[in-house]
Amino acid sequence: xxxxxxxxxxxxxxxxxxxxxxxxxxxxxxxxxxxxxxxxxxxxxxxxxxxxxxxxxxxxxxxxxxxxxxxxxxxxxxxxxxxxxxxxxxxxxxxxxxxxxxxxxxxxxxxxxxxxxxxxxxxxxxxxxxxxxxxxxxxxxxxxxxxxxxxxxxxxxxxxxxxxxxxxxxxxxxxxxxxxxxxxxxxxxxxxxxxxxxxxxxxxxxxxxxxxxxxxxxxxxxxxxxxxxxxxxxxxxxxxxxxxxxxxxxxxxxxxxxxxxxxxxxxxxxxxxxxxxxxxxxxxxxxxxxxxxxxxxxxxxxxxxxxxxxxxxxxxxxxxxxxxxxxxxxxxxxxxxxxxxxxxxxxxxxxxxxxxxxxxxxxxxxxxxxxxxxxxxxxxxxxxxxxxxxxxxxxxxxxxxxxxxxxxxxxxxxxxxxxxxxxxxxxxxxxxxxxxxxxxxxxxxxxxxxxxxxxxxxxxxxxxxxxxxxxxxxxxxxxxxxxxxxxxxxxxxxxxxxxxxxxxxxxxxxxxxxxxxxxxxxxxxxxxxxxxxxxxxxxxxxxxxxxxxxxxxxxxxxxxxxxxxxxxxxxxxxxxxxxxxxxxxxxxxxxxxxxxxxxxxxxxxxxxxxxxxxxxxxxxxxxxxxxxxxx
Numbered sequence: 001x002x003x004x005x006x007x008x009x010x011x012x013x014x015x016x017x018x019x020x021x022x023x024x025x026x027x028x029x030x031x032x033x034x035x036x037x038x039x040x041x042x043x044x045x046x047x048x049x050x051x052x053x054x055x056x057x058x059x060x061x062x063x064x065x066x067x068x069x070x071x072x073x074x075x076x077x078x079x080x081x082x083x084x085x086x087x088x089x090x091x092x093x094x095x096x097x098x099x100x101x102x103x104x105x106x107x108x109x110x111x112x113x114x115x116x117x118x119x120x121x122x123x124x125x126x127x128x129x130x131x132x133x134x135x136x137x138x139x140x141x142x143x144x145x146x147x148x149x150x151x152x153x154x155x156x157x158x159x160x161x162x163x164x165x166x167x168x169x170x171x172x173x174x175x176x177x178x179x180x181x182x183x184x185x186x187x188x189x190x191x192x193x194x195x196x197x198x199x200x201x202x203x204x205x206x207x208x209x210x211x212x213x214x215x216x217x218x219x220x221x222x223x224x225x226x227x228x229x230x231x232x233x234x235x236x237x238x239x240x241x242x243x244x245x246x247x248x249x250x251x252x253x254x255x256x257x258x259x260x261x262x263x264x265x266x267x268x269x270x271x272x273x274x275x276x277x278x279x280x281x282x283x284x285x286x287x288x289x290x291x292x293x294x295x296x297x298x299x300x301x302x303x304x305x306x307x308x309x310x311x312x313x314x315x316x317x318x319x320x321x322x323x324x325x326x327x328x329x330x331x332x333x334x335x336x337x338x339x340x341x342x343x344x345x346x347x348x349x350x351x352x353x354x355x356x357x358x359x360x361x362x363x364x365x366x367x368x369x370x371x372x373x374x375x376x377x378x379x380x381x382x383x384x385x386x387x388x389x390x391x392x393x394x395x396x397x398x399x400x401x402x403x404x405x406x407x408x409x410x411x412x413x414x415x416x417x418x419x420x421x422x423x424x425x426x427x428x429x430x431x432x433x434x435x436x437x438x439x440x441x442x443x444x445x446x447x448x449x450x451x452x453x454x455x456x457x458x459x460x461x462x463x464x465x466x467x468x469x470x471x472x473x474x475x476x477x478x479x480x481x482x483x484x485x486x487x488x489x490x491x492x493x494x495x496x497x498x499x500x501x502x503x504x505x506x507x508x509x510x511x512x513x514x515x516x517x518x519x520x521x522x523x524x525x526x527x528x529x530x531x532x533x534x535x536x537x538x539x540x541x542x543x544x545x546x547x548x549x550x551x552x553x554x555x556x557x558x559x560x561x562x563x564x565x566x567x568x569x570x571x572x573x574x575x576x577x578x579x580x581x582x583x584x585x586x587x588x589x590x591x592x593x594x595x596x597x598x599x600x601x602x603x604x605x606x607x608x609x610x611x612x613x614x615x616x617x618x619x620x621x622x623x624x625x626x627x628x629x630x631x
Contacts, residue, residue, distance in 0.1 A: 001026055002015065002019055002022055002023040002026060003023060003026040003027060003030060003079065003084060004084070006023070006079070006080055006084065007082055007084075008081065008082055009056035009057075009060075009061050009080055009081060009107070012053060012056055012057050012080065013057055017256065017257055020053055020256050021256075023053065024049045024050055024053060024256075027049050027076050027079055027080075028046055028049055028283075030079060030084075030087060031045050031046060031075050031076070031079075032046075034087055034088055034090050035075075035090070038088075038090050038091050038092060038422075039091060039422060040072075040075075040090060040091050040098050040422070041072035041073075041075070041098065042282070043281045043282035044070070044072050044073045044145050044174075044281060045072070045073055045074075045075035045076060046281070046282050046283050047073075047172075047174050047253075047279040047280055047281040047282060047283050048073050048076060048142075048172060048253075048279060049076045049283070050253065050254045050255070050256045050259065050279075051142070051170070051172060051253050051259060051277060051279060052076040052077050052080060053076075053080070053256055054256050054259035054260045054263060055140060055142070055170070055259075055263065056077075056080055056081075057256075057260055058260050058263040058264050058267065059138055059140055059263070059267070060138075061081070061107050062106045062107045062109070063137055064137060064138040064139070064140065065109045065122075065125055065137070065138070065139045065140065066107070066109070066140045066142065067109055067110050067118045067121050067122055067125075067139070067140065067141045067142065068100055068110070068118065068142050069115060069116065069117065069118035069119075069141065069142055069143040069144070069145070069147045069153075070115045070144075070145045070146070070147050071099035071100045071110075071111070071426075072098065072099060072145075073142065073145060073172070074099065074100045074108075075087075075090075077100070077107070078096065078104075078105075081105050081107040081108075082105065082107075083096060083104065083105065091422040091423070091596060092422075093595075093596070093597035093598060093601065094595075094597075097424050097596060098422060098423055098424060098596065099111065099423075099424065099426060109121070109125070111425075111426065114390075114391070114394065114426060115145075115146060115147040115150055115364045116143075116147045116148070116149075116150025116151070116152045116153040116364055117152060118141040118142065118143050118147070118153075119141050119143060119152075119153050119156030119157060119160060119167075119169065120152060120155070120156040121141070122139045122140075122141040122156070122160070122165070122167045122169070123156055123159055123160050123163065123165055123167065125139045126139045126165040126166055126167050127163070127165060130165075130166075138166070138168060138267055139165075139166070139167045139168070140167075140168045140170060140263075141167060141168070141169050141170065142170045142172055143169060143170070143171060143172065144170075144171050144172030144173055144174065145172055145174060145281075146341055146363065146364050147364060148171070149341065149362075149363025149364045149365055150363070150364045150365055151365060151367060151368065157240070157243050157245060158243055160243075160244075160245060160272040161240075161243040161244025161245045161271075161272060162244060164244065164270070164271040164272070165271070165272055166269070166270055166271060166272065167272045167273075168263065168266045168267060168269075168273055168275065169245070169272060169273065169274045169275070170263075170274075170275050170277060171249070171274050171275065171276045171277065172253065172277055172279055173250065173253075173276060173277065173278050173279065174253075174278075174279045174280065174281040175281070240274050244271070244272070245271075245272045245273065245274055246269055246271060246272065246273040246274065247273070247274045247276065248262060248265070248266060248273060248274065248275050248276065249262070249274070249275055249276030249277065250276040250277065250278050251275070251276065251277055251278070252277070252278060253277035253278050253279035253280075254279065254280070254283065259275075259277060262275050262277075263275060315450075315475050315476070316450075316473075316475055316476055317415070317447065317450060317453055317471035317472065317473075317476045318345070318346065318347040318415055318471075318473075319347060319450070320447075320450035320451070320453035320454065320476055321346075321347050321386070321413055321415070321453050321457070321469075321471075322347035322348070322350055322351070323454065324453050324454035324457045324458070325337060325347075325348070325351055325384060325386075325413075325457065326350060326351060326354060327454065328457060328458060328461055329351060329354070329355050329358065332382060332461065334380060334381050334382045335358065335381075335382045335384065335461065336358045336359070336360065336376055336381050336382070336383050336384070337351050337352075337355070337358065337359050337360070337383075337384050337386060338360045338361075338362065338369050338372065338373050338376075338383055338384070338385045338386070339360075339361050339362075339369070339385070339386045339387060340361070340362055340363065340364055340365055340366045340369045340387050340391065341361060341362075341363050341364045341365075342386070342387060342388065343359075343361050345388070345415065346386035346387065346388075346413070346415050347386070347415075348386055360372070366387055366391050366392070366394040366395040366398075367394060367395045367397070367398050369385055369387065369395065370385060370395040370398035370399050370402060370403060370410070371398045371402045373385050373403065373408075373410045374398070374402040374403045374406060374408050374410060377403075377408040377409055377410050378406070378408065382409060382411070382461055383410050383411070384410075384411045384413060384457075384461075385410060385411065385412050385413065386413040386415065387412075387413075387414065387415070388414070388415055388416045388427070388429065389414040389415065389416050389417040389418075389429025389430075389431075389432040389470060390416065390420075390426065390427050390428065390429050390431075390432075392412065392414055392429075392431075392432045392435060392436075393431050393432075393435060396435050399412065399435075399436075399439060399466070400438075400439050403466050404439040404440060404441065404442060404466055407441060407464070407465045407466070408465070408466060409461075409463060409464060409465060409466065409467075410466050410467075411457070411460045411461060411466075411467050411468075411469065412436070412466070412467070412468045412469070413457075413468075413469050414429065414432050414468060414469070414470040414471070415471065415473070416429050416472065416473045417429040417432055417433075417470035417471055417472050417506070417556070417557070418430070418472040418473075418474075418506070418507055418556030418557060418599070419472070419556060419589075419594070419599040419602045419603055420472075420473050420599065421473070421596065421597060421598050421599040421602070422596050422597075422598075423596060424594075424595060424596035425593040425594055425595065425596070428594055429470070429472075429557070430557050430558045430589050430594070431557070431558055432468070432470050432557065433446075433470065433505075433534065433555065433557040433558070433562045433563050434557065434558050434560065434561040434562050436468040436470070436535075437534065437535055437561070437562070437563070437566045438561070439466070441465050441466070442465075442466050442467065442468060442535060443460065443463055443465065443466070443467040443468070443488070443533065443535060443536065444467070444468045444470070444533065444534040444535040444563075445459070445460065445467065445468065445469045445470070445532065445533055445534075446469075446470055446471070446505045446506030446507075446531065446532065446533075446534060446555075446563070447469065447471050447476075447506060447532075448477075448504070448506055448507065448509035448510065448530050448532070449476055449477050449478065449479040449483065449484065450476035450477070450478055450479075451478065451479055451481075451483075451484045452484055452485065452532070453469070453471065453476070455484055455485065455486060456469050456532075457469060459486075459487055459488065470506070471506065471507075472506070472507045472556065472599070473599065474507065474599050474600065477510060485530065485532045488533045488536065488538065489532070489533070489538050489540070490529050490530060490531050490532050490533065490537070490538035490540070490541035491529070491530040491532055492527075492528075492529055492530075492541075492544075493509065493512070493513060493528040493529060493530050494513065494516050494526065494527060494528040495527055496516070496525040496526045496527035496528075496548075497525040498527075498547065498548055498549065499524060499525065499526070499548065499549050499550065499621075500519070500524055500525075500526040500527065500548060500549065500550045500551075500552070500617055500621070501526070501527040501528075501529070501544065501545045501548035501550070501551045501552070502515065502516065502526050502527065502528045502529065502551075502552050502554065502613070502617075503529050503531055503541070503545060503551065503552070503553045503554070503564075503567055504528060504529065504530060504531060504553075504554050504555075505531045505534060505553070505554065505555040505556075505557075505563045505564075506531075506555070506556065507556050508554045508555060508556055508608060508613075509528075509530045511554065511603075511608065511609050511610045511612075511613055512528050512554060512610075512613060513528055513610075514609070514610025514611075514613075514614075515610045515611070515612075515613035515614040515617065516528050517610075518610060518611065518614040519614050519617055519618070522618070524617065524618075524621070526617065527544065527545075527548060529541050529544070529545070531563065531567070534563045534566060534567070535566065537566075537567055537570045539574070542567070542570055542571050542574050543574065545571060545582075546571050546574060546575055546579065546581065546582060548582055549582055549583075549624075550582060550583050550584075550585075550617070550620055550621060550624065551571070551582055551583070551584045551585075552584070552585045552586075552587060552613070552616060552617060552620070553567050553568065553584070553585075553586050553587065553588075554587040554588070554608060554613060555587070555588045555589075556588075556589065556603060556608060557588060557589060558588060558589050558591060559586055559587070559588030559589055559590060559591070560591050562586075562588050563588075564586030564587065564588055565586055568581075568584050568586060571584070583620065583624060585616060585620050587607065587608060587613065587616060588608070589606060589608075590606070
């Protein structure tokens with residue numbers, strides 16, 4: 001096998017085109033074999049195999065910097081840069097990252113994970129090389145797979161053209177991000193047919209030619225030359241070159257030799273240049289090619305259904321949200337749903353199918369999504385914005401000033417909150433709670449079961465101001481009606497003896513219950529509260545907690561500025577006169593970048609599982625006893 005002999009990109013330059021074709025097939029087979037076992041991004045990587053080979057044959061990585069915009073396209077790059085032997089460990093604890101990783105390889109310049117950033121990196125790197133006098137070094141930014149729907153990419157394009165930075169921009173046009181891309185520029189339709197005059201002229205001409213007696217066939221076949229001329233008005237080169245960026249293409253993104261020639265020519269250009277390549281997402285793997293929606297953008301390992309409780313209940317919080325938003329949409333004609341290129345992963349495809357006119361996929365443009373939602377709310381609609389927790393940080397300014405400052409009733413549904421696991425530090429949803437709690441008058445919900453999602457969505461839609469509902473990627477435990485809260489109230493899960501109170505947020509309610517069960521045989525009867533609504537906190541819950549000898553808060557988000565510190569501050573304000581705040585321990589995720597791994601294993605390692613919480617309780621009680629003992 002050729003792949004076994006590739007240890008660095010230089011090894012590719014001795015291969016013939018026939019051998020490269022065989023190598024491409026081997027790379028695809030290797031990716032399919034690993035991803036269908038480990039999970040990960042499939043369609044995106046299968047589409048860039050030839051593109052990656054061409055890049056590494058023309059450019060001298062790592063001296064030439066190759067930057068992958070949406071880093072989930074980098075599996076072929078990993079296989080060609082010395083990581084083939086370890087590829088079986090992809091996305092496994094202690095194994096290869098699912099994205100470029102600077103710790104893994106000198107060929108990985110950027111920890112790319114969030115889209116639309118590569119052109120800004122490229123601008124900065126090209127500027128740095130120039131100022132250091134390293135003018136023989138090239139910077140290549142591979143953008144596409146939906147990334148050109150993000151506004152940051154256009155800001156960078158504007159500056160690249162203005163500064164004349166010598167950056168090679170490879171536009172990987174596969175027509176999709178997760179789903180078919182929301183952009184005329186990067187939609188897979190090769191030409192930008194945005195000019196109505198072109199469209200109308202073309203259709204009138206076609207109709208006229210068909211009706212010419214005797215000459216219709218010949219005249220119609222000659223139309224190609226004229227339409228090509230008309231296209232000159234609206235093809236991508238007009239767009240890019242208006243910004244000062246030269247354009248070349250489109251070319252076949254699966255023709256290695258053709259791309260090599262194009263890249264070599266582009267490297268000789270003294271300013272920014274776009275090489276537009278057309279690729280097929282999921283190429284070479286029939287299940288991906290047949291998937292019209294996502295082209296198997298990512299391959300998910302299906303979770304085992306919960307073996308107890310109601311088997312008809314959703315197995316994930318996302319499914320619970322789907323069910324809830326459909327229910328609310330049927331009785332609220334003003335409800336609209338907005339997402340940023342994630343209709344499938346956020347559970348909105350059924351909503352799109354049933355309420356197409358009330359569904360908006362804005363592409364990879366979270367900032368626009370949030371401010372557009374603000375405008376919709378101003379116009380009397382009730383927007384529900386469904387995005388990943390990790391992407392909420394991209395739109396924090398808009399959530400704060402465009403929604404929060406105006407007190408608008410926008411509901412943010414933040415999927416993949418907390419530890420997401422295999423996708424690593426860029427995708428852990430650890431900041432959403434801290435960010436949301438810093439926005440004045442933001443109501444923050446954290447469901448602990450699938451049944452709570454619908455209850456919380458109904459409550460959120462009845463509020464006059466903004467709200468957040470955040471939930472994890474891991475399965476949602478189904479519970480009975482007696483274990484579901486209501487309104488803005490917390491839920492008392494377990495009544496203790498007044499010694500210890502556990503205030504648990506969202507997913508960690510289950511862990512707190514387990515901890516309480518472990519402590520009971522030791523004579524410690526802990527009170528457990530399901531916080532449910534972090535902001536505003538339930539006064540009854542706070543009053544009960546301050547009456548205990550020890551309070552612990554726990555959450556699967558960042559500890560600094562998170563739910564625990566917010567609740568402690570609320571308890572401190574509640575205490576007055578002779579009442580003092582009892583000792584409090586805030587349990588949460590430390591301020592660090594957490595590597596990829598299985599979510600529950602990561603939480604256990606941080607002491608955020610049942611045994612870990614129980615250990616924190618016994619340690620805190622022992623510390624209190626030591627302090628009270630006379631010296």
